Amino acid sequence: MKRSKKKQFHEFMSGKGLKSTRQRDVVLDCFLASDRHMSTEELYMKVRAKNPTIGYATVYRTLKLFAESGIAREIHFGDGQTRYEHVAEGEHHDHLVCTRCGSVQEFENETIERLQQEIADQFGFQVETHKLELYGICAKCRQ
Amino acid sequence: MKRSKKKQFHEFMSGKGLKSTRQRDVVLDCFLASDRHMSTEELYMKVRAKNPTIGYATVYRTLKLFAESGIAREIHFGDGQTRYEHVAEGEHHDHLVCTRCGSVQEFENETIERLQQEIADQFGFQVETHKLELYGICAKCRQ
DNA sequence: TTATAGTATGACAATCAATTTCAATTGAGT
DNA sequence: ACTCAATTGAAATTGATTGTCATACTATAA
Ligand SMILES: [Mn+2]
Ligand SMILES: [Mn+2]
Ligand SMILES: [Zn+2]
Ligand SMILES: [Zn+2]
Numbered sequence: 632m633k634r635s636k637k638k639q640f641h642e643f644m645s646g647k648g649l650k651s652t653r654q655r656d657v658v659l660d661c662f663l664a665s666d667r668h669m670s671t672e673e674l675y676m677k678v679r680a681k682n683p684t685i686g687y688a689t690v691y692r693t694l695k696l697f698a699e700s701g702i703a704r705e706i707h708f709g710d711g712q713t714r715y716e717h718v719a720e721g722e723h724h725d726h727l728v729c730t731r732c733g734s735v736q737e738f739e740n741e742t743i744e745r746l747q748q749e750i751a752d753q754f755g756f757q758v759e760t761h762k763l764e765l766y767g768i769c770a771k772c773r774q
Numbered sequence: 775m776k777r778s779k780k781k782q783f784h785e786f787m788s789g790k791g792l793k794s795t796r797q798r799d800v801v802l803d804c805f806l807a808s809d810r811h812m813s814t815e816e817l818y819m820k821v822r823a824k825n826p827t828i829g830y831a832t833v834y835r836t837l838k839l840f841a842e843s844g845i846a847r848e849i850h851f852g853d854g855q856t857r858y859e860h861v862a863e864g865e866h867h868d869h870l871v872c873t874r875c876g877s878v879q880e881f882e883n884e885t886i887e888r889l890q891q892e893i894a895d896q897f898g899f900q901v902e903t904h905k906l907e908l909y910g911i912c913a914k915c916r917q
Numbered sequence: 918t919t920a921t922a923g924t925a926t927g928a929c930a931a932t933c934a935a936t937t938t939c940a941a942t943t944g945a946g947t
Numbered sequence: 948a949c950t951c952a953a954t955t956g957a958a959a960t961t962g963a964t965t966g967t968c969a970t971a972c973t974a975t976a977a
Contacts, residue, residue, distance in 0.1 A: 685927085686928070691963095756910055760909045796943095
């Protein structure tokens with residue numbers, strides 16, 4: 632799985648005439664080894680631990696490339712931080728976000744997805760993406 | 775309806791020992807007279823048209839008070855702009871957002887709301903708020 | 918292998934929305 | 948009118964992100 636994402640990214644890069652670099656490989660390894668829903672800042676810290684010479688701008692630029700290549704998805708939970716999560720091909724999920732501890736639980740619901748489609752159809756709206764997030768208190772934080 | 779929101783806001787303010795000012799009244803009038811889903815910037819422009827001496831910070835501060843008082847809700851559509859929309863007491867709706875023309879269509883779906891609740895219950899998660907947005911191309915933009 | 922052309926990098930400046938600071942002003946109860 | 952906390956606008960500041968640019972590097976051709 633990690634092998635295949637590496638491959639996917641490298642194919643995307645060479646297909647666009649973009650280069651493979653030491654820095655990008657470090658960022659990629661840190662991203663793939665990381666928990667999901669990491670903020671750019673958090674990832675930058677992990678990257679620095681491996682190679683302190685890598686700059687902030689490079690991490691930002693590389694994460695955008697991950698999203699373009701399809702191995703990552705950009706997410707926003709409403710704190711001013713952009714986050715990235717791993718994307719499994721053909722999969723989709725939504726999120727439960729704890730406003731107390733910040734933990735994130737993923738879920739899938741086929742019925743909701745279908746209803747969304749129906750609603751869009753009623754309005755003649757063509758859905759490209761959607762975002763469903765439930766914010767509240769997770770089981771642990773409720774004791 | 776507009777009378778009652780004005781009232782609601784003024785009651786909230788006096789209840790907190792906060793003052794009624796000329797500036798706040800102008801911002802409130804502009805907000806109530808406006809289309810929904812206005813960005814702070816857009817509202818600021820309307821405010822300036824009525825009273826060019828009112829500052830940016832005052833508009834920001836006042837909109838936060840609207841949200842606190844319950845007459846407005848803060849929304850984020852992923853462009854870097856915070857928006858505010860009118861809140862009707864006891865009502866809730868979600869959004870279809872056109873990524874081409876920026877238009878916003880509101881909808882309500884009781885079944886989806888119920889399913890969200892069920893999912894949260896399964897995880898022992900206590901929902902406080904949620905966000906459901908469908909992004910894509912609206913009927914008009916599809917010709 | 919070496920030359921070459923275009924890409925990538927990191928330090929730093931710049932941007933953008935939003936917030937904070939602060940001295941001067943104002944609102945509301947007395 | 949008096950008092951005092953709340954409010955204001957201008958400007959400075961923050962925090963995340965992006966742009967600039969001179970230097971360094973990668974990949975391919977020769
Ligand atoms: Mn996720
Ligand atoms: Mn709305
Ligand atoms: Zn929690
Ligand atoms: Zn449209």
